[in-house]
Amino acid sequence: MNYKTLTLTLLLGLASLQARAEMTMNHEGHDMSQMEGMEMKPTEEIVMTKGVISRIDEANQKVGIKHEAIANLKMPAMTMVFVLADPALLQGLQVGDAVGFHAENPAGKLTITRLQKQ
Secondary structure (H helix, E strand, O other), X not given: OOHHHHHHHHHHHHHHHHHHHHHHXXXXXXXXXXXXXXXXXXXXXXXXXXXXXXXXXXXXXEEEEEEOOEHHHXXXXXXXXXXXXXXXXXXXOOOOOEEEEXXXXXXXXXXXXXXXXX
């Protein structure tokens, strides 16, 4: 195969790829107005777990909660201490309050990212 033939073959291949990309990106003829008002839902729903505050340690930004099983962490019901993602989550809460919370485990630290009085 000589250089002219090789160059021509490569150019035709690139032109074909470009045409396919343009066809894929072209939304002409699609009724995009039907997309208005549609919400994009996250792939994983945030599940709130029920519990009761057993202790508050504001100085160390921690809270103890006696909780039901935590589905997203595959953790059975128990009483344990969590780190707070934001100390403001404790605002208006006290020991004995029934709460709903969402906990995650970033870097091996059980952390409450959402906390609300029930």
